[in-house]
Amino acid sequence: MNKRNFIKTLGIGGLAMANPLLPVSAAEKVASVAGKAATVSHRVWINPDHKEKYEDLVKKYAGYKKAGILDIMFEADSEQHFKAAKANGIKAHRWMWTMNRGEKDLLASHPEWYAKNRKGESCADHPPYVDYYRWLCPSKPEVVNYLKSQVEQILSKDYVDGIHLDYVRFCDVILPVNLWDHYGIDQSKELPEYDFCYCDTCCSGYKEKYGVDPKDIQHPDQSPSWRKYRYDRVTNVVNNLAAVAKSHKKAITAAVFPTPEIAKRIVRQDWTNWPLTAVCPMIYHGFYREKIVWIGDAVAEGVKALHGAFPLYAGLFMPDFHNNYDDFREAVRLAVSNGAAGVSIFGDVTPEVLTVLKGSLA
């Protein structure tokens, strides 16, 4: 598996009014939150190729727009990509790695900001699973301030329409099941080397409230309060970044794990309680050894849990479709019919992909 596949899986960005499966009140709420008529639109994650020319990009993104793609999340800054998207009326968001931050200067200057596992090992010098897994501790005020300054910098650019948070969570305590063989790990239970964060800041913060050091809990995986404490640490980061976005009057969205239940269980991510503009759960069926039909189940679970707070775009992983565009069409149909505002594509945006997306616009 290549790095990018791993990234988005581990990750690794309507409406419902016309959806007969939803009660009318919920459908109205979702549609009104989206602030537009009950129409479907789509999104795409792109790592911008800096060699592409502006004129060519304008043409390419015109094709995207015709297919109903109204938002693009760019993994790097690129003025020509952002502006070419915007020239077509597409919103251009900057996709940012949030808690997983392996930049060399940060590793060198602040190794103490990195998360520690239950064995006391730090992501600064003992990255779990792969070398680029360098997770920051969400409890440290210095970390929150650092991330706020990053978002501030990004959103200060006039051609950036929003911030898109990726890796906004703890390290995976449990990997999606399809990766277990790949790494030769059986994760039927939470293993201490993948369980974060047990740094002094996290442990003392928890102890202050609950009177016990998490390191002294006999079965920490079974402690509801220790779990909730960690959900809330990540949520606190998101709240802070959302305040920055709000001050710029710009969007804040996130790529999250596929369902509220999975997200909390394997990466301590409580995304239904975040103040987002929209969410893109990575409903990557292949990584969970699921069939296409599960995509509809996952969307329904997320939409129900959100209670109309903000729209959900079902993240679809194109390599899992193996160029079967009938399956892809069915996945888009399932997403929309279960209340998604549209889908968010990770992978090659081929002419066939655009045709399917266009066909989904009601």
Ligand SMILES: [Zn+2]
């Ligand atoms: Zn910590």
